[in-house]
Amino acid sequence: MRLHHVGVAVADLRPAIDMYTSLFGAELTHRASNEKDGLEAAFLQMGDAEIELLSPLRDDSAVGKFLAKRGPGMHHVAYAVSDIRKAMADARAAGLELIDAEPRMGMHGTLIAFVHPKSVGGVLTEFVEA
Amino acid sequence: MRLHHVGVAVADLRPAIDMYTSLFGAELTHRASNEKDGLEAAFLQMGDAEIELLSPLRDDSAVGKFLAKRGPGMHHVAYAVSDIRKAMADARAAGLELIDAEPRMGMHGTLIAFVHPKSVGGVLTEFVEA
Numbered sequence: 392m393r394l395h396h397v398g399v400a401v402a403d404l405r406p407a408i409d410m411y412t413s414l415f416g417a418e419l420t421h422r423a424s425n426e427k428d429g430l431e432a433a434f435l436q437m438g439d440a441e442i443e444l445l446s447p448l449r450d451d452s453a454v455g456k457f458l459a460k461r462g463p464g465m466h467h468v469a470y471a472v473s474d475i476r477k478a479m480a481d482a483r484a485a486g487l488e489l490i491d492a493e494p495r496m497g498m499h500g501t502l503i504a505f506v507h508p509k510s511v512g513g514v515l516t517e518f519v520e521a
Numbered sequence: 522m523r524l525h526h527v528g529v530a531v532a533d534l535r536p537a538i539d540m541y542t543s544l545f546g547a548e549l550t551h552r553a554s555n556e557k558d559g560l561e562a563a564f565l566q567m568g569d570a571e572i573e574l575l576s577p578l579r580d581d582s583a584v585g586k587f588l589a590k591r592g593p594g595m596h597h598v599a600y601a602v603s604d605i606r607k608a609m610a611d612a613r614a615a616g617l618e619l620i621d622a623e624p625r626m627g628m629h630g631t632l633i634a635f636v637h638p639k640s641v642g643g644v645l646t647e648f649v650e651a
Binding site for chain 2: 415464485
């Protein structure tokens with residue numbers, strides 16, 4: 392597995408995109424939104440990995456609740472895997488609790504699944520099939 | 522800049538190293554400790570970037586206080602820069618607050634400096650000269 396991206400929760404995408412592009416040399420590769428999950432995202436390439444900026448469309452979305460509880464900041468870490476079903480089965484066999492019972496389509500247009508942070512030392516962890 | 526590593530605070534290094542190597546395919550490259558800062562660290566390669574596991578040697582260290590306040594989890598994000606003094610000057614010119622006024626030697630044996638999380642949307646941000 393390789394480090395695929397770090398998810399960062401922000402209240403507003405625009406100023407955060409400006410900071411990461413102007414100060415940290417990141418390249419904005421694409422933006423996407425997901426009405427069902429109530430979030431929009433911007434993907435910024437930084438070397439081999441990405442920063443994924445996440446902003447809520449609604450206060451009662453998962454990211455909206457995260458911001459209300461913890462404030463802006465690091466949200467999750469994602470690893471690229473070649474076979475997401477195998478990664479999920481291995482994690483389950485090791486006793487980790489998966490948030491997603493089945494892979495689902497992520498905003499990169501690839502299959503993703505989240506592992507519960509309580510199983511990974513407080514880190515919300517995502518597998519991305521790449 | 523490229524994403525250099527993600528710092529993750531843990532209570533104990535050993536079980537965390539075991540999880541990242543066995544489940545996430547990470548390769549343990551080296552371990553280090555810093556008595557002055559009261560922490561020990563393990564560096565795990567995952568593609569082009571690393572996970573840096575951080576564990577306190579003392580409760581009153583910065584990482585010890587972080588664990589007491591927030592619990593284990595994501596601690597900081599680090600970017601590789603070619604010229605750390607320029608990165609620091611650019612950040613300062615943009616109004617960001619630096620924690621380190623001057624670059625200092627990090628546990629990779631390279632110069633590092635931290636930017637205050639309040640200047641980067643709640644993300645404790647590190648520059649690493651690489």
